[in-house]
Amino acid sequence: xxxxxxxxxxxxxxxxxxxxxxxxxxxxxxxxxxxxxxxxxxxxxxxxxxxxxxxxxxxxxxxxxxxxxxxxxxxxxxxxxxxxxxxxxxxxxxxxxxxxxxxxxxxxx
Amino acid sequence: xxxxxxxxxxxxxxxxxxxxxxxxxxxxxxxxxxxxxxxxxxxxxxxxxxxxxxxxxxxxxxxxxxxxxxxxxxxxxxxxxxxxxxxxxxxxxxxxxxxxxxxxxxxxxxxxxxxxxxxxxxxxxxxxxxxxxxxxxxxxxxxxxxxxxxxxxxxxxxxxxxxxxxxxxxxxxxxxxxxxxxxxxxxxxxxxxxxxxxxxxxxxxxxxxxxxxxxxxxxxxxxxxxxxxxxxxxxxxxxxxxxxxxxxxxxxxxxxxxxxxxxxxxxxxxxxxxxxxxxxxxxxxxxxxxxxxxxxxxxxxxxxxxxxxxxxxxxxxxxxxxxxxxxxxxxxxxxxxxxxxxxxxxxxxxxxxxxxxxxxxxxxxxxxxxxxxxxxxxxxxxxxxxxxxxxxxxxxxxx
Numbered sequence: 001x002x003x004x005x006x007x008x009x010x011x012x013x014x015x016x017x018x019x020x021x022x023x024x025x026x027x028x029x030x031x032x033x034x035x036x037x038x039x040x041x042x043x044x045x046x047x048x049x050x051x052x053x054x055x056x057x058x059x060x061x062x063x064x065x066x067x068x069x070x071x072x073x074x075x076x077x078x079x080x081x082x083x084x085x086x087x088x089x090x091x092x093x094x095x096x097x098x099x100x101x102x103x104x105x106x107x108x109x
Numbered sequence: 110x111x112x113x114x115x116x117x118x119x120x121x122x123x124x125x126x127x128x129x130x131x132x133x134x135x136x137x138x139x140x141x142x143x144x145x146x147x148x149x150x151x152x153x154x155x156x157x158x159x160x161x162x163x164x165x166x167x168x169x170x171x172x173x174x175x176x177x178x179x180x181x182x183x184x185x186x187x188x189x190x191x192x193x194x195x196x197x198x199x200x201x202x203x204x205x206x207x208x209x210x211x212x213x214x215x216x217x218x219x220x221x222x223x224x225x226x227x228x229x230x231x232x233x234x235x236x237x238x239x240x241x242x243x244x245x246x247x248x249x250x251x252x253x254x255x256x257x258x259x260x261x262x263x264x265x266x267x268x269x270x271x272x273x274x275x276x277x278x279x280x281x282x283x284x285x286x287x288x289x290x291x292x293x294x295x296x297x298x299x300x301x302x303x304x305x306x307x308x309x310x311x312x313x314x315x316x317x318x319x320x321x322x323x324x325x326x327x328x329x330x331x332x333x334x335x336x337x338x339x340x341x342x343x344x345x346x347x348x349x350x351x352x353x354x355x356x357x358x359x360x361x362x363x364x365x366x367x368x369x370x371x372x373x374x375x376x377x378x379x380x381x382x383x384x385x386x387x388x389x390x391x392x393x394x395x396x397x398x399x400x401x402x403x404x405x406x407x408x409x410x411x412x413x414x415x416x417x418x419x420x421x422x423x424x425x426x427x428x429x430x431x432x433x434x435x436x437x438x439x440x441x442x443x444x445x446x447x448x449x450x451x452x453x454x455x456x457x458x459x460x461x462x463x464x465x466x467x468x469x470x471x472x473x474x475x476x477x478x479x480x481x482x483x484x485x486x487x488x489x490x491x492x493x494x495x496x497x498x499x500x501x502x503x504x505x506x507x508x
Binding site: 011012014015042044053056057 | 142143293296297298491492494495499500
């Protein structure tokens with residue numbers, strides 16, 4: 001079992017949600033975050049003066065899936081969140097030891 | 110001088126002033142969080158720019174001595190010759206009339222910021238405002254209130270259905286067409302970021318509108334009372350219409366409810382001093398339906414007149430201006446509409462509404478193109494992406 005964490009453009013959230021749902025991945029946790037990548041945010045030029053927008057608004061999606069589905073989820077998120085420009089975000093995969101459903105106490109290992 | 114009249118118009122001036130940031134809050138809630146500061150700031154900038162222009166020459170162009178029915182002269186530039194003596198035919202000081210009218214001009218400019226939401230440079234907006242007040246607003250105020258050609262024709266506009274609402278609504282449409290759509294418009298959803306803020310703005314607008322329409326009686330009298338009653342009635346009816354439409358389509362969203370009320374307020378504005386409460390119900394009812402239809406039409410045509418100044422103010426003001434010619438009750442203010450056997454008023458109202466509509470759209474389009482060609486209207490794509498709060502003000506709404 002793995003957790004796929006994607007940090008994406010906020011405006012791409014609906015697109016990604018829809019794409020995942022079409023593939024049968026419904027459950028997710030979404031958080032509004034701020035972050036920066038290798039470009040250190042965005043530099044705006046004002047008549048010779050530079051304004052650095054260091055941390056940009058992003059959206060983080062967390063999806064827990066079985067090992068066999070990881071590649072499909074990564075592919076789905078990457079395709080639906082991509083614009084081809086700097087700032088499209090990143091995807092991380094981390095191992096998950098347990099998943100417990102609170103209502104029933106059911107445990108998935 | 111009548112101290113009651115003076116007190117009421119002083120209060121009305123303050124009420125209308127509060128509508129200006131009210132427009133800012135109303136609009137700011139509907140944009141994304143990265144543009145909230147800019148949207149509110151634009152309304153303050155409207156107030157600042159118009160306040161200065163009005164003193165310099167704006168008031169004079171609107172209310173100075175008539176030049177060929179089209180504009181006032183510069184005899185009142187820098188408020189030359191205007192003192193605290195009574196304005197002719199009224200019992201309030203001339204100076205008070207100047208600032209009361211100034212607030213009308215400023216709120217009109219604030220309304221048209223709907224068209225530039227989330228994508229236009231502050232500097233471009235300032236330049237546009239200066240040109241627009243000079244070539245659109247001031248002439249309209251002169252045409253209808255300053256003894257210009259439409260007033261001579263017999264057209265009436267109690268509190269600005271044409272001068273304020275047709276002008277700002279159709280200017281917004283022209284401006285939106287020149288500016289173009291926001292990046293991502295229809296590609297991904299651009300959601301209102303703070304609906305309570307919009308509701309707060311609507312509250313300030315509704316509250317201020319009592320001074321806007323009630324104050325337009327220019328006296329503390331029965332006409333002012335009638336204006337406030339019909340204003341409130343039309344707002345409530347149109348708000349109810351949007352609520353019902355919302356319900357039939359799903360849920361009655363608060364954004365729709367207050368937008369409907371604003372449509373009712375815009376529509377009753379030209380008529381508030383001429384119609385009775387029955388007329389107000391009809392005006393509110395029709396305004397609710399046609400302004401909603403106009404909004405639907407705009408969305409269908411994929412025009413990004415972002416915050417619906419055209420659908421709500423433009424179309425509302427257009428209907429209300431025509432409605433005066435239909436529903437004016439002679440018992441209120443001596444003018445008779447078609448329903449009360451008067452056949453003349455509808456003709457002059459139609460001519461006035463159509464002329465102001467065409468002029469506002471055409472001249473605003475030209476001004477927008479001039480501004481675009483000189484300083485450029487739009488921010489660059491990266492600035493638009495980051496948001497105007499940071500790119501135009503180096504501030505953020507929410508840390």
